[in-house]
Amino acid sequence: MNMELSRRQFLAATGAGFAGTALGAFGFGEVETAHAEAIRAFKLVNTTETRNTCPYCSVACGIIMYSKGDLRKGEQAEIIHIEGDSDHPTNRGTLCPKGSALLNFVKAETRLKYPMVRRPGSDKFERIGWEEALDRIARLMKDDRDGNFVQKNNDGVTVNRWTTTGFLAASATTNETAFVTYKVVRSAGMLVFDNQARV
């Protein structure tokens, strides 16, 4: 639905075809060929378009991302351009000074690439494998929960709460991430739970 036909591919194909035909009919065939060869190919022609929304403020402007490679075909995909979605009712193609630079956010040098650990007292991060990091985190959580979980309060009321480990959820993750996060946090009995709505 979002990516089945590249609008630009469609325009490129039909537009070029029409121009070629018209010029050919007027007897300018060779000129047209020479002219076409002199023009650098439009760089978005062979890209995959994907609909998305800007991750910054809550206007949620529609954007189109152009990638080399198609994720849906299992390919590696590198986003090479992002622009406003002119079909979107709210922004109608416009983007602000932040949204206009989204490509540089995706490709920021300080994007994180690998899990890291900083050991107690250390002055540096070290690489750690995902498996090792996740095993260690689950162990730290369980040990704390087993040590500090409160099943009943002083009045004997069942309270099943865990207040010594907390979770701070974000502001830009999806609703689906929000719900899976909710399930994990609440089923563990966590009460120290907040998101960025307050700030």
Add this chain to the structure above:
Amino acid sequence: MTNSWTDIKNTDLVVIMGGNAAEAHPCGFKWVTEAKANRGARLIVVDPRFTRSASVADVYAPIRQGSDIAFLLGVMNYCIQNDKVQWDYVKAFTNAAYIVKDGFAYKDGLFTGYDETKRDYDKSSWDYVIGDDGYATVDDTLTHPRCVWNLLKAHVSVYTPETVERICGTPKEKFLKVAEMISECSTPTKTMTSMYALGWTQHSKGSQNIRSMAMLQLILGNIGVRGGGMNALRGHSNIQGLTDVGLMSNLLPGYMTLPTEKEVDFDSYMSTRGFKPLRPNQMSYWQNYKKFFVSFLKAMWGPAATPENHFAYDWLPKLDVPSYDVLRAFELMNQGKMTGYICQGFNPLLAAPNRTKLTASLSKLKFLVTMDPLDTETSRFWENHGEFNDVDPSQIQTEVFQLPSTCFAEDEGSLTNSGRWLQWHWPGGTPPGEAKTDNWIMAQIYVRLRDLYRKEGGAFPDPIVNLDWSYGDPGEPTAEELAKEINGRAYATVYDPSDPTKVVAEAGKLVPSFAALRDDGSTSSGCWIYAGCFNENGNNMARRDTSDPDETGAYSKWAFSWPVNRRILYNRASADLKGKAWDPSRKLIEWDGQKWSGYDVPDIAPTAKPSDVGPFIMNPEGVSRLFVRGMMRDGPFPAHYEPFESPVTNFVAPNVRGNPAARVFAGDFAQFAEPASQEFPYAATSYRLTEHFHYWTKHVWVNAVLQPEFFVEISEELAKERGIVKGGWVRVWSKRGSIKAKAVVTKRIKPLICDGKPVHVVGIPLHWGFTGAAKKGFGPNSLTPFVGDANIETPEYKAFLVNIEPIAGPVA
């Protein structure tokens, strides 16, 4: 937002107060421009700074930060004194006529029932007189001296234009101009929209700031109509969604609340919810609470939630304090009472107040986990960055895991915008390195924890090992699976209670909407207000039909708007008691003698007669509340309170400091500057720049070039007074911290005259830290006080005290 971004084009008057949409929400602001160009709408901006929103306003009025309630109650007083009230709306759709209990009163800044030691109220007198029939007593003539309208009239009478000028520093003639323009919207054919943001929320009385404007909008009849409403411009792309889904200490999804330990079982929990109507014929929609609550518990624990175990009610944790919000979390950390903290896409070292306290708190943790696409300051709180993060790593024993997550461009799912539109998005790029989706990370942590409990046992494993986790790949639930779970499904076939032959939802199918949810365990729904987002019609959040019949701005077939694809909340209030539009040119829904229909999904039962059933169906009254009973901690009416750190004492209540009902932790009170402090004489505020988004875009090369360096903004008068030159270096300090910055000396900020005394404003933008592509810098949170709003604990970032002096710059 009660309305949507695209609906702003329908307005006659835009009031931007407590926000700066032109710079912080530029592409939404285009709808203000549209209304100005096509409808001749006018724009009022009230702000301490002459912002870019102000630069295109018809009227700009300066105001001292933290005095908005005095200003708004002043406008309300003006409307009442000058009979600029939409009377039919006020009488029919608000609780103006309700009689209030005799004990309730307001005196010297306090309402009845204040307990200074608890900083809290006994709110028992803040209520209606309930008659023998069980309904609230009303006086439709509005002559009873104890009716809400007469109490309100008396309450706001102190806020005369002269008083407003003394408190707010807004020149009287400017205030009167604004009041007059606003009051014109009391006719049924003129409407006003309120656009606000963190300029209103980030105060110790933020909720009452917003409430003041909501009350004004009700008096003018502007709620539920096209071009009207209360429009919160949420700061982040899915803050609306994360709140809707209930990711807060005391919330369940869909604005249900987590039990407290006083609610010892399912029945005692339900006894205080599912409110009975307070007036005859009213819908009181929360009567369906049990259906939504049970369906939520079924989404959590599936087959393990049974009628026998009260749908696993005991497995929900029970609160012993009102909330474990981010301020309490850091307070507990600082007291050494916490072991671990997990930050998912949140950078509290820059986002929470009093950075010195934050660093000390994080340093006391055993472990910290961050999940983020970016290299955040929080994940490096232990690393020395000179004066920008002056810590000794060897003294910090916290074990820190920095987990790389995908960003929007590599992730799939829905985000809920300010206008409540759930919009689906698709991934277009391969994540860098080993970055993983948040869904994967959460699932991987969960599965490990569950397996450890299965293997080893431990503290009450039941809620963990029984969590419904029936995903195709337990290690990574897909966005689509989760969206369907949020929507909800029927376990058994659900029939229409009024016609048992009619099937509402078949067994095993997704529910069409929350009307299909049941309280017997036959349905599930992760977040009832989102039901309908992904049903048997498919993924409604992915809809891209741009049709908009008669160009009302509704775009009803674009994405999905909660609840039930409704675009304007309370839209029943757009029509009068006969069901006809107040303004025929702005018709929304109307009554045809049999049913409601129109451009939007009616916010009322389709066959509810207009003369019988009130528009505010979530309230047991069926009407909106000018007097809010005991539902807010700091008063049933708003009242002017100074910020905890204020350049003046409270003029209307000299003995009250800050918001008397705001929670303050013991150690923090000692760190507040005195009112009218000599030591900290200047009123500081924080804000965003249009080139930056919080602490994210300093990682973006383009934006780091556009605004590379931290600065503070001061008036020419203050610069002269303190000997500060344009572009020169300054030190700014509060009772909690000190920062260095370049000074931008500007005409955009002018001193205000409050109660005869000049008040200088210091503006502090919030975008710098010690990671990313921009120059290292500081943020306002090094200076701000550790106190939040009385009701919801949003920190008071917008009004605090500092001092400022010129310094020699760093050696280049």
